[in-house]
Amino acid sequence: MSAAVEHDIPLGEVTFTVLDVETTGLSAHLGDRVCEIALLRCRAGRELARFESLVDPGRPISPGARAVNGITDEELAGASTFAEVSATVLDFLEGSAIVAHNAPFDLSFLSREFEICGCWPINNVIIDTLALARHCYRFPSNSLGNVARYLGLDTCGEHRALADVVTTRGILERFLVDLEQRGAITLGQLVEAQGGRIGLPRREAASLPPQIEEALECGGELRLRYVSARGEETLRMVTPLSVAAHGGHLYLVAECHLRKEQRSFRLDRILEMEARGDSEGGVGMAG
DSSP states (O other), rough: OOOOOOOOOOOOGGGGEEEEEEESSSOOOOOOOEEEEEEEEETTTEEEEEEEEOOOOOOOOOHHHHHHHHOOOOHTTTTTHHHHHHHHHHHTTTEEEETTTTHHHHHHHHHHHHHHTTOOOOOOOOEEEHHHHHHHHOOOOSHHHHHHHHHHHTTTTTHHHHHHHHHHHHHHHHHHHHHHHHTBHHHHHHHHHTTSSSOOOOOTOOOOHHHHHHHHHTTTTEEEEEOOTSEEEEEEEEEEEEEEEEEEEEEEEEETTTTEEEEEEEEEGGEEETTTTTTTTOEEEEO
């Protein structure tokens, strides 16, 4: 599909395509679709081109997704389908390294959309600013907005595709300056800094939001704003235990501090999610 980028190319010569997608829910393999996409090509700190578009997903947006990105089904009526914007997306990806924050999530949706269109799989080098944050720094929280705030970057318009792309680019450029000072001067060395090559997630695998992944890995706690099937909103503090698929939906299995028992929370009904302590602390370097 897209020409491969050589790993020994100096970072100043690499064309990066920063991308972000907003989606109808959290699971491409359970049928959720892209409803907005943005891409920005840049090289050596200079923007080359940008693109953004709403995308008609052909299905309703879940309550949780709508609460995060604010996109409504009415806004998407008459928007382009992914097939109609796919040629532009491919042009942006051509000959570049893809950059995203929590890249497996975005790429699971992107690869599924390309599969539906009959395109070849993505084979670009993938740079994940979330993986770089985890491997090279010690931020109290590695969510996109919080990493940006720790670095003093503007986060206006969070959770819309183009705003998140601009934020991700800002984070990438800060990381590149710092990592080049540490000796990462080629694309291959940048890949090593993030912990190695990032491949596309298996189709059947769910790529989870980083807050859930971190809580599961570290035994942390999450604050949830959750809407029930009856439309009732509650605030919960939970300790995540696992994620399970059932009946075409993903569920967070967690110890609920309010009910003092194990409960299951449908992911597409989580309106807000924050790791405990996300708004606290400063920045530290690893190593």
